[in-house]
Amino acid sequence: MKSWISFPKVEGTASRQAHVRLPAGTYEREMGREGFFGPATQMHHAHPPTGWTSFDGPLRPRAFDLNNIDRIPSQIPGCPLEAPALMGNGATQVRLWRFKGKMDHLVRNADGDDLLFFHQGGGHLYCDYGHLEVREGDYVVLPRNTCWRLETDEAVMVLMVEATGDAYKLPHKGLVGTHAIFDPAVLDVPSLDDAFQAQKHERETLVRVRKRGQLCAMTYPFNPLDAVGWHGDLAPVRLNWRDIRPLMSHRYHLPPSAHTTWAAGRFIVCTFVPRPIESDPEALKLPYYHSNEDYDEVLFYHRGQFFSRDNIHPGMVTYHPSGFPHGPHPKAYEVAQKFERKETDEVAVMIDTRDPLDVYPAMEGVEWGGYADSWKVK
Numbered sequence: 391m392k393s394w395i396s397f398p399k400v401e402g403t404a405s406r407q408a409h410v411r412l413p414a415g416t417y418e419r420e421m422g423r424e425g426f427f428g429p430a431t432q433m434h435h436a437h438p439p440t441g442w443t444s445f446d447g448p449l450r451p452r453a454f455d456l457n458n459i460d461r462i463p464s465q466i467p468g469c470p471l472e473a474p475a476l477m478g479n480g481a482t483q484v485r486l487w488r489f490k491g492k493m494d495h496l497v498r499n500a501d502g503d504d505l506l507f508f509h510q511g512g513g514h515l516y517c518d519y520g521h522l523e524v525r526e527g528d529y530v531v532l533p534r535n536t537c538w539r540l541e542t543d544e545a546v547m548v549l550m551v552e553a554t555g556d557a558y559k560l561p562h563k564g565l566v567g568t569h570a571i572f573d574p575a576v577l578d579v580p581s582l583d584d585a586f587q588a589q590k591h592e593r594e595t596l597v598r599v600r601k602r603g604q605l606c607a608m609t610y611p612f613n614p615l616d617a618v619g620w621h622g623d624l625a626p627v628r629l630n631w632r633d634i635r636p637l638m639s640h641r642y643h644l645p646p647s648a649h650t651t652w653a654a655g656r657f658i659v660c661t662f663v664p665r666p667i668e669s670d671p672e673a674l675k676l677p678y679y680h681s682n683e684d685y686d687e688v689l690f691y692h693r694g695q696f697f698s699r700d701n702i703h704p705g706m707v708t709y710h711p712s713g714f715p716h717g718p719h720p721k722a723y724e725v726a727q728k729f730e731r732k733e734t735d736e737v738a739v740m741i742d743t744r745d746p747l748d749v750y751p752a753m754e755g756v757e758w759g760g761y762a763d764s765w766k767v768k
Contacts, residue, residue: 410673444766456476490542512525516615519582534557578629594609595612636665693736694737
């Protein structure tokens with residue numbers, strides 16, 4: 391346990407409870423450490439912390455429309471190992487994979503666990519452990535070096551998040567217990583069902599493997615997905631966002647970390663799903679301005695209207711590097727505080743990384759160049 395310097399103190403005009411009963415005419419900004427898990431201070435400002443008139447420099451809030459990323463030619467069409475990399479660092483790589491049809495080869499990622507989020511479409515995933523049907527809104531965690539392929543009758547768009555040299559775990563749920571947010575019993579695993587048995591064959595099969603970022607291939611005279619049984623507690627798992635029951639407080643806006651779905655050593659993945667908006671008239675009704683000084687933030691918008699942003703639609707992704715305050719757009723802030731909406735309808739995936747992210751060339755040409763100016767004082 392870290393021994394942070396701790397001396398809770400109130401100075402000047404400030405509220406006694408974070409995110410509640412803000413002094414009239416002020417804007418709250420949280421300065422926090424360790425991605426909302428560490429010490430924090432709520433500053434009360436006379437002006438919005440994002441009320442800049444210009445924003446210059448290579449590190450800035452950025453937004454991209456992944457719907458417009460062109461397909462990149464692959465040595466073997468439809469290979470998820472060659473999906474374009476969007477951003478990453480030494481602990482994670484974020485990719486976007488589009489596919490339709492029946493993969494004619496198998497793949498293994500030996501660099502780390504893969505988290506697949508099916509933004510559009512679904513199908514049938516076959517792997518070492520059996521058959522798993524997938525649909526829109528599913529997360530699938532694939533343990534490192536799992537051999538798999540996908541069959542689909544419709545086009546799929548999949549966000550892929552690699553835990554490089556690491557593994558995905560469930561977050562610690564503390565006082566609320568293991569059944570909060572989602573009961574582990576709702577996690578599905580592959581089955582050695584009739585569909586899996588039917589895909590077995592003795593024909594030549596190609597297996598592509600990525601290790602240390604390099605691709606290699608192995609050819610077998612049979613289909614390696616030939617398991618006749620297995621036992622243990624390591625296997626792919628599936629979770630749909632509709633099975634997530636978010637933590638809520640009608641009197642206090644919870645930090646994003648309360649919505650953590652998966653945890654790796656150097657980053658977390660959170661899921662924002664529809665929920666009632668805080669009804670206490672003194673409580674903030676949307677994410678507060680914050681300076682998360684230790685983490686970069688990535689948000690992928692899956693569906694609905696994200697209630698703290700304007701001009702954002704499904705399939706877009708925003709990136710907020712640490713070191714700069716960020717928070718709701720001015721119009722969204724005004725609407726939320728009037729309590730004109732009783733519940734949210736957005737579904738979004740957030741990736742908070744402990745290490746700075748690099749944005750890769752695949753994102754060129756799909757950036758909303760005016761995103762940093764969308765908070766500008768008019």
